[in-house]
Amino acid sequence: MSSTFYISTPIYYPNGEPHLGHTYTTLCADTIARYHRMAGDETFFLTGTDEHGVKMVKTAAAAGIEPRALADKNVAVFELLWKELGITHDDFIRTSSDRHKLAVQNIVARLQANDDIYLGAYEGWYDEGQEEFVTETEAKAREFKSAITGRPLTRYSEPTYFFRLTKYAPKVLAYIEQNPSFIQPESRRNEVISKLKQGVDDLSISRATLKWGIPLPHDPAHVVYVWIDALSNYITALGYSAADDSRFRKFWPGDVHLIGKEILWFHTVYWPAMLMGLGLPLPKQVFAHGWWTAEGKKMSKTLGNFIDIERLRKVIATYGLDALRFYLLRAAPFGSDLDWNDADFVKSYNELANVLGNCQNRLLKMIGNYRGGVLPAPGSALDDHDRQVLDACEQFPGKLADAYRRLALQECAMLPLELARVVNGYIDSTKPFSLAKDPAAAGRLDTILHGCAQAVYRAFVGILPILPEKAAAALAQLNVDIRGRTLGEVLAAGLPIGHKFGEGQALFPRINPPAKA
Numbered sequence: 001m002s003s004t005f006y007i008s009t010p011i012y013y014p015n016g017e018p019h020l021g022h023t024y025t026t027l028c029a030d031t032i033a034r035y036h037r038m039a040g041d042e043t044f045f046l047t048g049t050d051e052h053g054v055k056m057v058k059t060a061a062a063a064g065i066e067p068r069a070l071a072d073k074n075v076a077v078f079e080l081l082w083k084e085l086g087i088t089h090d091d092f093i094r095t096s097s098d099r100h101k102l103a104v105q106n107i108v109a110r111l112q113a114n115d116d117i118y119l120g121a122y123e124g125w126y127d128e129g130q131e132e133f134v135t136e137t138e139a140k141a142r143e144f145k146s147a148i149t150g151r152p153l154t155r156y157s158e159p160t161y162f163f164r165l166t167k168y169a170p171k172v173l174a175y176i177e178q179n180p181s182f183i184q185p186e187s188r189r190n191e192v193i194s195k196l197k198q199g200v201d202d203l204s205i206s207r208a209t210l211k212w213g214i215p216l217p218h219d220p221a222h223v224v225y226v227w228i229d230a231l232s233n234y235i236t237a238l239g240y241s242a243a244d245d246s247r248f249r250k251f252w253p254g255d256v257h258l259i260g261k262e263i264l265w266f267h268t269v270y271w272p273a274m275l276m277g278l279g280l281p282l283p284k285q286v287f288a289h290g291w292w293t294a295e296g297k298k299m300s301k302t303l304g305n306f307i308d309i310e311r312l313r314k315v316i317a318t319y320g321l322d323a324l325r326f327y328l329l330r331a332a333p334f335g336s337d338l339d340w341n342d343a344d345f346v347k348s349y350n351e352l353a354n355v356l357g358n359c360q361n362r363l364l365k366m367i368g369n370y371r372g373g374v375l376p377a378p379g380s381a382l383d384d385h386d387r388q389v390l391d392a393c394e395q396f397p398g399k400l401a402d403a404y405r406r407l408a409l410q411e412c413a414m415l416p417l418e419l420a421r422v423v424n425g426y427i428d429s430t431k432p433f434s435l436a437k438d439p440a441a442a443g444r445l446d447t448i449l450h451g452c453a454q455a456v457y458r459a460f461v462g463i464l465p466i467l468p469e470k471a472a473a474a475l476a477q478l479n480v481d482i483r484g485r486t487l488g489e490v491l492a493a494g495l496p497i498g499h500k501f502g503e504g505q506a507l508f509p510r511i512n513p514p515a516k517a
């Protein structure tokens with residue numbers, strides 16, 4: 001049975017160029033989307049840009065240009081980078097597009113018709129970097145500075161429309177408590193629950209002093225608060241409230257909103273409350289990953305440890321795109337904070353070469369030299385070594401599926417390497433190169449080559465979502481074409497006896513000198 005799968009990234013502020021943080025979320029989402037496509041799910045992967053709000057206005061003003069021009073300029077850089085990184089998103093939503101604006105106005109109008117919006121006045125603190133209202137108590141606790149950027153909070157006092165968040169907060173809390181998988185990882189879920197239990201205020205959802213935004217349908221002197229505008233993207237991109245809403249009907253509720261931990265509250269409190277107001281089902285999961293530091297410190301331009309687009313391009317030019325993907329995914333358990341470290345990057349590249357590259361190389365050499373490149377049937381009774389490899393092959397699909405189901409991306413990266421390690425250990429302990437010299441051991445050698453081939457094949461199939469280029473190159477060398485079959489089918493079937501292999505070529509060439517990543 002085929003099912004649907006919808007995954008999104010946050011939509012990024014195009015007030016600057018993308019960097020490691022944006023790249024990480026997008027690559028993670030891309031890996032998950034690739035896996036689901038391979039698994040046979042009809043998959044929709046959304047990313048885009050969040051172009052309104054005061055931060056965009058201020059950055060544009062400082063550069064002496066219009067917000068729209070700033071957005072256009074940086075959106076082009078985001079789109080180019082995603083192309084260079086081979087990101088397989090199915091759509092790119094810009095909040096300045098007409099399709100988005102119209103749908104946001106429909107959303108606000110529906111909330112208004114539902115009596116969820118009323119006119120009042122906002123008096124309080126705002127974090128312009130985060131585009132976030134901050135309560136008096138929080139502001140005081142943070143010494144009137146942003147918890148994220150450290151910059152001073154701004155004081156606002158203006159008429160505004162409020163959304164009745166207080167009406168929905170108890171329902172949101174009950175939902176979170178009853179649906180343990182809605183917020184992941186678990187620690188993030190606990191954070192939201194305890195903050196919700198402290199109580200909330202109604203949410204200011206319009207700005208009368210800002211011009212750069214989507215006008216409120218019933219009072220165009222106000223623009224919609226940028227987070228209400230932005231969160232809506234997850235359904236406006238699907239055509240919610242548009243003449244053709246077939247994508248919305250097919251893909252909503254979404255499966256995963258992948259986000260960074262600093263925007264959890266918006267996604268797990270404001271967004272569910274809005275959806276409840278609209279009478280729509282909630283996304284199945286919001287997964288908050290950790291934050292990157294670099295060489296143990298917060299990334300900063302002045303410290304010189306900022307992993308910006310130029311740095312990313314340099315790493316890709318030296319090590320290849322797949323080496324970057326692998327490094328980012330395996331750097332820490334998914335959900336934990338991560339630290340970019342040049343020495344670790346080189347180590348993780350060498351791991352690819354020594355584990356995956358090595359077993360592919362050994363397999364193709366042995367099968368080429370000893371069996372004319374043709375896969376033999378096992379030719380002897382199985383011993384413990386053989387069984388260990390066959391068991392590893394058998395357990396691999398289930399373990400991989402389970403890791404992807406839990407979004408344990410580090411495990412998703414390591415499982416195929418573990419399988420390859422089993423092969424390398426198998427070769428070391430059974431010594432096929434010695435057996436090849438003894439004609440009486442031909443059957444035994446067949447068994448070993450057969451086991452190695454089945455495991456190497458599965459390891460590369462399994463790592464395709466993470467190493468799309470390198471694994472495809474490896475499979476081409478193995479002379480297999482898996483198109484038209486699901487991942488489950490491919491992994492269960494293995495290679496047929498008599499399969500003819502191609503020629504091996506180094507997948508992860510040595511990089512000399514081992515430059516810093």
Ligand code: MSP
Nearest residue numbers: 010011012013021022025050230231259260291292
């Ligand atoms: N526009 C909002 C999101 C709206 S979603 C409806 C926004 N944009 S952002 O440009 O600031 O991007 C934030 C996202 O970028 C984070 O949630 C995270 O996915 C990623 N990262 C930015 N810096 C990061 C790190 N240093 N480390 C990891 N990811 C971080 O917030």
